[in-house]
Amino acid sequence: MHSRRVEVLFEYRVEVFLFSQFLLLFGSLILPGQTLDAYVFSLFYSFNIATGMLVTLKKKVHFRLITVLLACSILLFLLDTPLFPNVGRLVPQLVIYFIFHAIVALVLIEEMLFAQEKNYRVVLGVLSGYISIGMVSFFLFVLIEHMYPGSFKGLPVEDMETHSQEEAILYVAFITLMTIGYGDIVPVAPLARKAAIIVGLAGQFYMVVLTAIIVGKFLHMKTTEKKD
Secondary structure (H helix, E strand, O other): OHHHHHHHHHHOHHHHHHHHHHHHHHHHHHOHHHOOOHHHHHHHHHHHHHHHHHHHHHOHHHHHHHHHHHHHHHHHHHHOOOOOOOOOOOHHHHHHHHHHHHHHHHHHHHHHHOOOOOOHHHHHHHHHHHHHHHHHHHHHHHHHHHHOOOOEEOOOOOOOOOOHHHHHHHHHHHHHHOOOOOOOOEEOOHHHHHHHHHHHHHHHHHHHHHHHHHHHHHHHHHHHHHHO
């Protein structure tokens, strides 16, 4: 019975991961004050990491790599001391999370590109991959702002209890990825501007090229099935 539950969980790993992504993005909507409490934020993100590991379970090399990275993250958290004297304590953690989401995004994209069955799961996988790139962008922006405070103009005052600044950077990361650009929060430092360009290009490339390839394969398979 237990093994059957594990099989079902693995079979629906993309759906579960997408659900965890939506919890992370929109969890604040179900909480008072429209902001994530620190403990709830940590809970949602821990769930997101766990389901992200589940996504990479088939790719043993990737799974081992992120397992080592997350083990290093836990070790750094327990040590609670700077790894390098001239580097902020949170920088190694942010780099680890950046790499983690980048690996998960690559695994999802590869799996959707080479999926044998073209069904609704491919569409969900494409969406999940896009959100994963948004998370990569988020940690890139957080890393830049942490290393060079003031790189983004318009951010709220940092509040560790509500994660208000992180929520604002999460917002601007996805807005940049979608190339909307409302202008309420803008990159002002040269490095932040270059990062914004890279994120915008990544979003356009994903939507125009990768999504078109996957949808094209999906339509081709449907056409072939009708002819047969």
